[in-house]
Amino acid sequence: MTEATVSSPIVIDSSGWLEYITADTKADLLIPYFKKQVPLLVPTIIIYEVRKILLLRGTRMVADWFVSEIVRHRVLAIDQEIALQAAVLSADHQLHMADALIYAAARDQNAELITTDSHFKDLPGVTIL
Numbered sequence: 655m656t657e658a659t660v661s662s663p664i665v666i667d668s669s670g671w672l673e674y675i676t677a678d679t680k681a682d683l684l685i686p687y688f689k690k691q692v693p694l695l696v697p698t699i700i701i702y703e704v705r706k707i708l709l710l711r712g713t714r715m716v717a718d719w720f721v722s723e724i725v726r727h728r729v730l731a732i733d734q735e736i737a738l739q740a741a742v743l744s745a746d747h748q749l750h751m752a753d754a755l756i757y758a759a760a761r762d763q764n765a766e767l768i769t770t771d772s773h774f775k776d777l778p779g780v781t782i783l
Contacts, residue, residue: 663693665730665760667769668703668752670783675708675720680770683783687768697730697759728757749773766781 658731666674674684677776681773682744688694730736743761744754753768753773760779767780774780 656737661692663695663728663763663765664690665695665697665700665756665765665767667756667767667774668707669722669770670698670768671700671704671720671749672707673770675716675748676713680783684768684770693765694727695730695760695763695765696727697756698732699759703727703752704713730763736762745770747777 664687666684669779670680670687672678674688676689694738701721704720705717708714708718708720732740732755736755739762740751740754740758741750743758744751747754749757750773757774757777757780765779767774767777768783769780770783772782774782
């Protein structure tokens with residue numbers, strides 16, 4: 655795990671957003687990251703993943719709230735460069751496609767990735783809660 659500097663942007667991955675939104679077991683650990691006065695970046699793949707899971711759980715109102723929350727932050731498009739880097743990261747670290755895209759987007763922006771997902775274990779620039 656690494657410590658982000660005060661001004662470093664952060665990316666909170668899908669698992670973190672879901673923990674926070676649903677007040678799950680690690681929500682209290684994530685609150686400080688959502689309250690930090692640093693840029694919170696949201697790769698588009700996270701928007702897809704979180705909204706889909708919330709809709710599958712039958713929580714349309716919560717899914718709609720999530721969408722309204724996203725507009726307060728900077729959304730990161732997954733472009734060709736991020737996709738190409740994600741392919742390398744996926745091959746090198748055995749990451750699933752979505753995880754590789756999220757990690758590549760965070761790295762592209764020099765952002766700390768905050769997650770509750772152990773798939774990111776031992777990767778630089780990642781804090782696992």
